[in-house]
Amino acid sequence: MNASGAKIAITGCGSFTPTQVITNDDLGRLVDTSDEWIRTRTGISHRHLASPDTSLSDISAQAAQEAIAMAGLTPKDIDLIILATSTPDDLFGSAAKVQQLLGAYNAVAFDLTAACSGFVFALITAAQFIRTGVYQRVVVIGADILSRWIDWSDRNTCVLFGDGAGAVVCQANLHEDRLLGFDMYSDGRQHHSLNLSYGGQEKTLKDEITISQGTYHPITMNGREVYRFAVAKVPEVIERALFHANISRDDIDWLILHQANQRIMCAVAQRLKIPSEKVIANLEEYGNTSAASIPIALDEAVRDGKIKTGDVIASSGFGAGLTWGAVIFRWGI
Known part of the structure; x- marks a missing residue:
C-alpha cells in the first residue's frame, strides 16, 4: 500500500488520564446497577473523569508532550498535529489550542472527528501526509x-x-516501512445506533424567518446493535488490513482493539483465533475513552515493557458513524 516509496515509523507514545475515579459501586448509588452487573456485561470497574477545570486541550497536550519526548524530538520539530476527538473544547476545533500549549509553532493542526474510530482514522491520515513527502514528523492524538x-x-x-x-x-523513516497495512469503512445507515445528536429550539428573528438554536443531547446507544456490528465487522477489517500488509494473523504479536466492551474484544479475538495473552486490554481501569482508548493502551504496554521494538501490532477502532477501521504496524524504528 506504499506506492511512493516513503517509509513510516511510529517512534513515540504518551497518554494522560484524569485523577478523579468513579467506581462501579459509586455508580450503584446514582442509578439502579451494581458492580456485578457492570463487570459481567462490560468488564469495566473504574473510569477516570475530568474535573470541571480540565480541558480537552490540556490533556491532549500532556499526552502529546510525552510522545514527543519519547521520540527524541521537541515540539518545534513537529510538522503536523492531528487531534482525533468528538468532544473539543471549541466547536471550531481544539487542535490549534493544543499546538499553542505545546509550543509547536512550526506545525499545522486540525481536528478529525470519527468518534471511537478516530485514532485509527487519524493515524492512517497522518501516514498519507508522510508517504507523499509533505510532512516528516506528525503527532496523532486521540482524546475525549x-x-x-x-x-x-x-x-x-x-x-x-x-x-x-x-x-x-x-x-518519515530511512530504513523500513513500519506501517504495514490498513483498511477503513463507514456505514451511515446505522448512524442511529450510537450518536450524540444536536438538539435545537426554534427562534424567530422576524416574520417568516426562524432559525434553530440549542446544544447537544446526551449520548444514546443501542448496545445490542453496536455489539453485533463490532463482532461482525472488526474481524473482517483486521483480516483485510493483514492482507494489505501481506502478513498472516500468526505474525501478530499484539492485538489492541478499541476498549469498548470486554465481551466484544473476546469475541473478536476468538474469531481471529488470536490467543488471549496477545490481547492488550485496560478497559477495567478506564472504561471506554473513545478515540483515546487505543493510544492509552498502547502507551501503557510500551512503558511496561510488554510491547518491544519490532513487535507487530494489529489495531482496530469502531463506533459511531458507524465507522470502523484497522491498521497493522511494527512498533519503533
Whole structure:
C-alpha cells in the first residue's frame, strides 16, 4: 500500500488520564446497577473523569508532550498535529489550542472527528501526509472527555465511558516501512445506533424567518446493535488490513482493539483465533475513552515493557458513524 516509496515509523507514545475515579459501586448509588452487573456485561470497574477545570486541550497536550519526548524530538520539530476527538473544547476545533500549549509553532493542526474510530482514522491520515513527502514528523492524538455528554441517570450508557488522551509520533523513516497495512469503512445507515445528536429550539428573528438554536443531547446507544456490528465487522477489517500488509494473523504479536466492551474484544479475538495473552486490554481501569482508548493502551504496554521494538501490532477502532477501521504496524524504528 506504499506506492511512493516513503517509509513510516511510529517512534513515540504518551497518554494522560484524569485523577478523579468513579467506581462501579459509586455508580450503584446514582442509578439502579451494581458492580456485578457492570463487570459481567462490560468488564469495566473504574473510569477516570475530568474535573470541571480540565480541558480537552490540556490533556491532549500532556499526552502529546510525552510522545514527543519519547521520540527524541521537541515540539518545534513537529510538522503536523492531528487531534482525533468528538468532544473539543471549541466547536471550531481544539487542535490549534493544543499546538499553542505545546509550543509547536512550526506545525499545522486540525481536528478529525470519527468518534471511537478516530485514532485509527487519524493515524492512517497522518501516514498519507508522510508517504507523499509533505510532512516528516506528525503527532496523532486521540482524546475525549465524554463525561461532558453522558446522561448520568441512564444506566445503559453512564457505566461505559471515561475520559483520557493518548498520542503517538509518526516520522518519515530511512530504513523500513513500519506501517504495514490498513483498511477503513463507514456505514451511515446505522448512524442511529450510537450518536450524540444536536438538539435545537426554534427562534424567530422576524416574520417568516426562524432559525434553530440549542446544544447537544446526551449520548444514546443501542448496545445490542453496536455489539453485533463490532463482532461482525472488526474481524473482517483486521483480516483485510493483514492482507494489505501481506502478513498472516500468526505474525501478530499484539492485538489492541478499541476498549469498548470486554465481551466484544473476546469475541473478536476468538474469531481471529488470536490467543488471549496477545490481547492488550485496560478497559477495567478506564472504561471506554473513545478515540483515546487505543493510544492509552498502547502507551501503557510500551512503558511496561510488554510491547518491544519490532513487535507487530494489529489495531482496530469502531463506533459511531458507524465507522470502523484497522491498521497493522511494527512498533519503533
